[in-house]
Amino acid sequence: MLQAAGAAGLSGAGKATGFALIGDRPHNSDYIRTGLRRTICKEMGVSVDFRDEVELLSEETLRGYRLLIILRDGFAWPDGYLDENSNAAWHVAGRPELVSQPAVPKGEIKGFAWMTPEQGRAVQKFVREGGGALLLHNVTHIGTHNAQFREVLGASYIGHPPVRTFQVRVTNPNHPITRGVSDFVVTDEQHYMTYDKDSKHLLLESVNVDGLPYLEHGAKAPAGWAFDYGKGRVCYFSPGHLLTVLWNPEYVKLQQNAVRWLLKLV
Numbered sequence: 664m665l666q667a668a669g670a671a672g673l674s675g676a677g678k679a680t681g682f683a684l685i686g687d688r689p690h691n692s693d694y695i696r697t698g699l700r701r702t703i704c705k706e707m708g709v710s711v712d713f714r715d716e717v718e719l720l721s722e723e724t725l726r727g728y729r730l731l732i733i734l735r736d737g738f739a740w741p742d743g744y745l746d747e748n749s750n751a752a753w754h755v756a757g758r759p760e761l762v763s764q765p766a767v768p769k770g771e772i773k774g775f776a777w778m779t780p781e782q783g784r785a786v787q788k789f790v791r792e793g794g795g796a797l798l799l800h801n802v803t804h805i806g807t808h809n810a811q812f813r814e815v816l817g818a819s820y821i822g823h824p825p826v827r828t829f830q831v832r833v834t835n836p837n838h839p840i841t842r843g844v845s846d847f848v849v850t851d852e853q854h855y856m857t858y859d860k861d862s863k864h865l866l867l868e869s870v871n872v873d874g875l876p877y878l879e880h881g882a883k884a885p886a887g888w889a890f891d892y893g894k895g896r897v898c899y900f901s902p903g904h905l906l907t908v909l910w911n912p913e914y915v916k917l918q919q920n921a922v923r924w925l926l927k928l929v
Contacts, residue, residue, distance in 0.1 A: 678712075678727045678728060679711055679712045680709050680711065680728065680730055680926070681709060681711035681712070681728060681729065681730035681731070682712050682714070682724065682725060682728045682730070682731055682732070683695075683696075683699065683712065683713045683714065683733070683734075684714060684715070684717065684719070684720055684732070684733045684734075684735060685699075685713055685714070685715055685732075685733075685735055686734075686735055687736045687738065687739075687801070688738070688744060688774075689736075690735060690736070690800070690904070692713070692715045694909075695713075696713045698906050698909030698910060699711065699713075699909065699918075700713075701910065702910070702918045702919065703732075706915075706919065707919055709730070709926075711730070711732065715735070717777040717778070720778070720782045720785065721781075721782065721785050722785040722788060722789070725785060725786075725789045725794070728794065729793075729794060729795065729926055730794065730795045730796075730797065730925060730926060731789055731790075731794060731796045731797070732796075732797045732798075732799070733796075733797075733798050733799065733802045733805075734799040734802060734903055735801070735802065736802070736805065737776050737778060737804040737808060738804070739774065739777040740772070741775075742772050743770075743772050744772065745772055776805075776808045776809070778805050778812055779809075780809070782809075782812075783809045783812040783814075783815075786815050787811055787812075787814065787815055790815055790892045790893060790895035790897060791895060792893065792895065793893075793894040793895045795895055795922075795924075795927075796815065796892075796896070796897045797898050797918075797921055797925055798816055798897065798898070798899045798900075799899070799900055799901075800852075800900070800901060800902065801820070801852075801903075803816065803818050803819060803820035803856045803901075804820040805820075806818055806819035806856075807819050807820050815892060816897065816899060817858065817859045817890070817897070818857060818859055818860075818899065819856060819857045819859070820854070820855075820856050821877075821880065822878070823852045823854045823855060823877065824852075824853060824875070826852055826904065827850065827853060828848060828849070828850045829848070829853045829869050829872065830847070830848050830869070830870045830871075830872050831847050831848070831867055831869055831870075831887075831902060831913075832846045832867065832868050832869075832870055832886075833845070833867060834866060834867060834868050835866045838866055839923070839924045839929045840866060840887075840889055840917060840920045840924050841866050841887075841917070842920065843916060844913055844916045844917055844920070847913035849902055849905075849907070849908045849914070850905070850908075851902050851905060853877065853884060853901075854869075854886075854901040855877050855880050855884045856884065856885065858888070860888065860890060861890075864888045864889060864890040865885055865887070865888045866887040866888055867886035867887030867888075867900070867901075867917075868884065868886050869883065869884050869885075869886040869901060869902075870882060870883050871883075884901070885901070886901045886902065887899060887900045887901065889921070889924065896924065896925050896927070898921040898924065898925055900914075900917060900918070900921070902914060
C-alpha cells in the first residue's frame with residue numbers, strides 16, 4: 664500500500680498520494696468520490712484528497728502530491744442554473760411543476776470557464792516535474808478554452824449524444840495500462856473530442872455497435888490514451904458519467920493499471 668486511504672490533508676507532512684478535483688453541474692461529486700474511493704483508494708491503498716472547489720487547483724496545492732485526478736468540465740455556475748433540467752436529475756419522467764412562493768428573483772445566469780492560464784500552467788509544471796495526471800470523462804471540455812491544459816491533455820471536447828450503450832475496445836493491448844483488459848460494454852455518455860497527439864499513444868476507442876453516429880463524427884471516437892510528458896505521465900479515459908461505468912470490472916482494471924503506470928510502479 665502506498666498510504667492508507669483517507670489519510671492527511673492539503674498541506675504538511677503526511678500529504679496524500681493524490682489530489683482529485685471532481686464534480687460539476689451535471690456530474691455530482693458524490694458518485695465520483697464514491698466510485699474512485701473504491702477502485703483507487705480502497706482496492707489499491709492509494710490515498711486521495713477529493714475536492715470540488717476549483718480555486719484549489721494551484722501550483723501550491725499540487726506541491727507534494729504524486730497524482731492529479733480530474734473529472735469535471737470547464738464551466739462553473741455561481742449564479743445558478745438555466746433550469747432544473749440541467750441539475751439534480753430533474754429531467755426524470757413525471758416530475759412535478761416547480762413552485763416557489765415568493766418567486767425566486769430572476770437574474771442573469773451565465774456559466775464561465777473557471778480554469779485560468781495560471782492554473783493550466785500549474786498542471787503543466789506538476790506533470791513536467793514528474794507527477795502523474797489521470798484525466799477522466801468530460802475533462803476534455805476544459806481543453807476548449809485553456810491552451811495550457813489542452814497541451815497536457817492532448818485533446819479538446821466536441822460533444823456527445825444522449826446517454827446510450829456502446830462498446831469500449833482496446834486498440835493497443837500491449838501497453839501496461841491495457842494489459843489483461845478485455846473489450847467491455849457500458850451505458851454512458853459517448854464523448855467525442857479532437858485528439859491532438861500522435862496516434863501511437865491511443866489505447867482505446869468507443870464504438871456504437873449499432874452504427875449510430877454523433878452528428879458528422881461517425882460511430883467511433885478515441886476513448887483513451889497515455890504518454891510521457893516531461894518527467895511525468897498523462898492518461899485519459901472517456902467513460903465516467905455513471906457509477907455503474909466507474910465500477911465496470913474491465914474499467915476498474917484500466918483505472919488501477921493507469922494509476923500504477925502514472926506512479927511509475929510498472
